[in-house]
Amino acid sequence: MVEVRGLTKYYGDFRAIHDVTFTAEHGEILGLLGPNGAGKTTTMRIVTGFMPATEGTVSVEGFDVVKEAREARRRIGYLPENPPLYHDMTVSSYLKFVGRIKGVAKSELDDALERVLDKCFLTDVADRIVSRLSKGYRQRVGLAGALIHNPPVLILDEPTIGLDPKQIIEIRTLIKELAGDRTVILSTHILPEVSQICSKVVIINEGTVAVEKSLKELAQGASLEEVFLRYISKESAAAAV
Amino acid sequence: MRNILAIAGKELRSLFVSPIAYVVLTGFLLLGGWFFFNMLFRFSYLLTLYTGIQNAGAVQALNLNEYVIAPLLNDFTIVLVIMIPLITMRAFAEEKRSGTYELLLTSPLTVAEIVLGKLLGLLAFVAIMLGLTGIYPLILIFYGNPELGPIAAGYLGLFLMASVFVSIGLFASALTDNQIIAAVICFVVLLLLYILSWPAETAGGGIAGLLKYLSVVDHFNEMVKGVIDTRDLVYFLTLLILSLFLTHRAVEASRQAQ
Numbered sequence: 001m002v003e004v005r006g007l008t009k010y011y012g013d014f015r016a017i018h019d020v021t022f023t024a025e026h027g028e029i030l031g032l033l034g035p036n037g038a039g040k041t042t043t044m045r046i047v048t049g050f051m052p053a054t055e056g057t058v059s060v061e062g063f064d065v066v067k068e069a070r071e072a073r074r075r076i077g078y079l080p081e082n083p084p085l086y087h088d089m090t091v092s093s094y095l096k097f098v099g100r101i102k103g104v105a106k107s108e109l110d111d112a113l114e115r116v117l118d119k120c121f122l123t124d125v126a127d128r129i130v131s132r133l134s135k136g137y138r139q140r141v142g143l144a145g146a147l148i149h150n151p152p153v154l155i156l157d158e159p160t161i162g163l164d165p166k167q168i169i170e171i172r173t174l175i176k177e178l179a180g181d182r183t184v185i186l187s188t189h190i191l192p193e194v195s196q197i198c199s200k201v202v203i204i205n206e207g208t209v210a211v212e213k214s215l216k217e218l219a220q221g222a223s224l225e226e227v228f229l230r231y232i233s234k235e236s237a238a239a240a241v
Numbered sequence: 242m243r244n245i246l247a248i249a250g251k252e253l254r255s256l257f258v259s260p261i262a263y264v265v266l267t268g269f270l271l272l273g274g275w276f277f278f279n280m281l282f283r284f285s286y287l288l289t290l291y292t293g294i295q296n297a298g299a300v301q302a303l304n305l306n307e308y309v310i311a312p313l314l315n316d317f318t319i320v321l322v323i324m325i326p327l328i329t330m331r332a333f334a335e336e337k338r339s340g341t342y343e344l345l346l347t348s349p350l351t352v353a354e355i356v357l358g359k360l361l362g363l364l365a366f367v368a369i370m371l372g373l374t375g376i377y378p379l380i381l382i383f384y385g386n387p388e389l390g391p392i393a394a395g396y397l398g399l400f401l402m403a404s405v406f407v408s409i410g411l412f413a414s415a416l417t418d419n420q421i422i423a424a425v426i427c428f429v430v431l432l433l434l435y436i437l438s439w440p441a442e443t444a445g446g447g448i449a450g451l452l453k454y455l456s457v458v459d460h461f462n463e464m465v466k467g468v469i470d471t472r473d474l475v476y477f478l479t480l481l482i483l484s485l486f487l488t489h490r491a492v493e494a495s496r497q498a499q
Contacts (some may be wrong), residue, residue: 073349084344100247
């Protein structure tokens with residue numbers, strides 16, 4: 001479970017996000033939705049503890065990401081927009097390294113490696129060098145890295161961006177499978193993706209939360225496109241006044 | 242400690258899976274070999290010369306430590322000033338560029354563990370690099386009889402100096418995501434440390450003493466003579482800890498400004 005409370009972040013004088021609040025429950029796939037530059041990545045970077053917020057708190061499975069950073073981080077699997085790969089390593093040595101720094105015990109490392117290779121369909125390329133892999137494979141290696149310590153919380157920043165249609169379908173299926181007993185937060189600006197895999201939607205526009213609702217509530221009657229446009233234009237209109 | 246070793250191991254391996262390690266080691270040994278050949282040639286020339294003119298006193302004064310090993314290690318320090326910025330420039334800058342910085346900083350690691358891990362990994366590489374040059378003193382020990390104490394003290398000095406250089410390089414790399422900028426900053430600081438004592442001759446008084454104390458060369462020269470003084474050890478350790486502290490601050494600060 002992830003609780004985000006009143007996050008505000010300033011870069012110098014620029015306010016990237018303001019008073020962002022939402023909750024992702026256990027077993028939920030929460031879609032963080034918004035136009036480019038709305039503050040999705042900033043929010044995720046604060047939730048993962050990559051950078052501190054100017055104001056507000058985040059708790060992951062009950063641990064504050066700043067005050068109890070180590071405990072919180074152990075419970076997060078994070079796939080940034082650009083998968084954080086060491087290009088001259090092989091897939092399995094990369095995953096082992098990630099496992100070690102994420103705190104997987106040495107005796108369990110081989111099992112963990114096998115599990116994520118299998119889950120992300122990487123067994124065939126385990127000994128290949130990362131830089132030789134296609135974008136779709138790299139994305140899966142990044143995802144495998146986020147999963148190696150079997151975290152209860154997964155945070156995925158635009159996990160399907162730049163992939164071809166077949167790869168997109170594979171990654172989406174994978175995310176849905178992974179969700180089951182985890183909390184998943186994923187950001188995207190692809191609307192059909194949300195209606196296909198998410199159970200809850202948070203729309204962020206110009207740094208503030210425009211709406212936080214379950215997909216069912218949100219899409220009542222209208223299509224997601226209409227709802228999305230309504231919320232971001234209403235907010236823009238309000239901001240302009 | 243486990244985390245520090247994981248980072249250190251990765252750092253060291255990343256040098257060897259790319260051609261970097263091999264190029265640097267080959268270059269270092271090539272230059273080292275040339276310096277060694279030079280010193281040995283000069284030594285042998287002087288020996289023949291002094292024996293020829295039957296100057297027993299001068300022949301007595303010739304010894305391998307002072308005429309071959311000390312100048313050889315001194316030449317290595319210059320090569321280190323040039324090489325170490327190139328070895329350390331990637332440390333943080335490349336992680337920032339490739340996005341792996343995000344992986345490190347969102348892992349259950351402290352910044353201190355990351356910094357110490359990187360230091361340890363790079364020092365292991367420097368130790369390999371310096372260790373391989375051990376062949377030259379070994380040749381001398383095999384064919385002559387140099388004193389072992391000054392050799393050991395000299396290598397200790399060289400390693401301490403290299404550690405300080407590496408920690409300064411880490412700091413430079415933590416400041417930027419551009420490897421060239423990191424290398425230039427590091428190189429300028431190392432060269433300054435090296436030449437700081439140059440005006441000391443003419444400056445005189447307290448300033449001369451200060452410049453000499455701050456410059457890395459005098460401390461190293463003491464050690465090459467075989468003198469291990471706590472004053473010199475304190476100097477190297479102070480610089481090492483100061484740069485590591487600054488690196489830690491720089492990494493923390495970079496979090497704020499992403």
